[in-house]
Amino acid sequence: MSNQQELFDVTIIGGGPAGMYTAFYSGLRDLKTKLIDVNPELGGKMLFYPEKIIWDVGGVTPIQCRQLIDRLKLQALTFDPAIVLGEQVVSMDRQEDGTYMLTTAAGNKHWTRTVILAIGYGIRKLAKLEIEGADRYEISNLHYTVQELEPFRSKNVLISGGGDSAVDWANALEPVAAQVTVVHRREEFGGHEKNIALMKASSVRVCTPFTVSQLHSSGGKRIEEVTICHTETGNTERLVVDAVIVNHGMRSDFGPVRDWGLDMGERNVNVSEKLETNLPGVFAAGDFVNYGSKVRLIAGTFTDAVLALNSAKLYLDPEAPKTAYVSTHNERFKEKNKALGLLKS
CATH class of the missing domain: 3.50.50.60 (FAD/NAD(P)-binding domain)
Structure with a gap:
């Protein structure tokens, strides 16, 4: 493959809270990660409400939406994922070797071993x-x-x-x-x-x-x-x-996503408790998903991200640990802690 057709372990479609946290956690699990979003900047639907005060994120005191976006962006970039903005993925085609080729409306192609869909309610327009x-x-x-x-x-x-x-x-x-x-x-x-x-x-x-x-x-x-x-x-x-x-809500448009063979309802994709879709190697997180114990809060979105990514990791390597070590014991943070002056050498 050429550099333009570089194969990634995980490609996340969607740059809202679910997509950004998935990018962070994917890097934490040492996977080669790409994130693609149709918007010119990360943030998802939160970009519509920059002044809104968010109260329900664990460990975070009331915070303006724009500030939470900034923090999520910074966290998402921790392990240097590839970020592609302003591109809409219009097709997802499984190849003979089990990988996927994602094609955007601009005709660009992205190659990946697994896909995590974090597209919320699709492309949203204010009513x-x-x-x-x-x-x-x-x-x-x-x-x-x-x-x-x-x-x-x-x-x-x-x-x-x-x-x-x-x-x-x-x-x-x-x-x-x-x-x-x-x-x-x-x-x-x-x-x-x-x-x-x-x-x-x-x-x-x-x-x-x-x-x-x-x-x-x-x-x-x-x-x-x-x-x-x-x-x-x-x-x-x-x-x-x-x-x-x-504020009459938003109109959602999933566009070509409905043609990808996913088991979808009117507003969501049906997934297992492990955030698996009906397609092999394709997982989902955030507002896009529907399963029995789904929590429709930003806090629940972060859990979705972890579950979906862990499932993707095990799909790629069935012998891998089922989850990442906590940050206090994770080798990937040692050098970063030192750089921040948080850990004695």
Whole structure:
């Protein structure tokens, strides 16, 4: 094979938390590792919510999403995996010798002995506000993500949505904005219970079950008022706003992945408790997987990564230890600890 067709032990498709932690753990297990992601940078769906505060990662106090991404990136690069960004894998073909050839939309080919799929819910696009002409305000005060809190200081902010991110944004903006109003089409919210309770106990105005039905602008450049409509009675109310934030979830597209012969449901691939797919040498981790004891938290994603990689290691070498030694006894960390000044020579 040429250098461009270099054979890797493990190729990870997907650069979110699952993919990044798998890259780290693969290096820890001394495997030649490559990671391919369709995005121009690592982070996965977390890139949509850089200001979101993450509370549920073990051993990590509340942390901004962008900071967690940075830490995961740094950890992923510990053992110098090959990183390929901005490429979408469109085919996965098993060769006669049992290895796989991965082909990207650009026509580039990647060769690997095993594959770990960490693609989340596929290529994700934010669901837009379904009101005619809404897109004209995207350059002014209609937002689909919150990059920074400061631009909303002392503003009247309306948030449309009822999931985790909508609730998190409401809680984050409440001490910053003049007024936060959350409009949700259902009575019940889909976020974590504690965060919902915090939002309802604060000064955030919660309007349920309502939807945003009209956007109003005297000059056509900025949204100045919003009409919300009660989903059951049809009654309407007109609110003065400085900014509108829409969080209606994401639309997922698995594209050609569905043609790869995987045992897939609507949103996930079915795997064993060892994170094995139905295809030999192909494993999966993170939001993409479905199995009986699956935990849909970032903490659960890290466990998925370890289980999938250990299965890949044993697939390549059935005589290998079933798992890596803990970091305090792992030879791969000794020199790194010395370099960091954490271990006496």
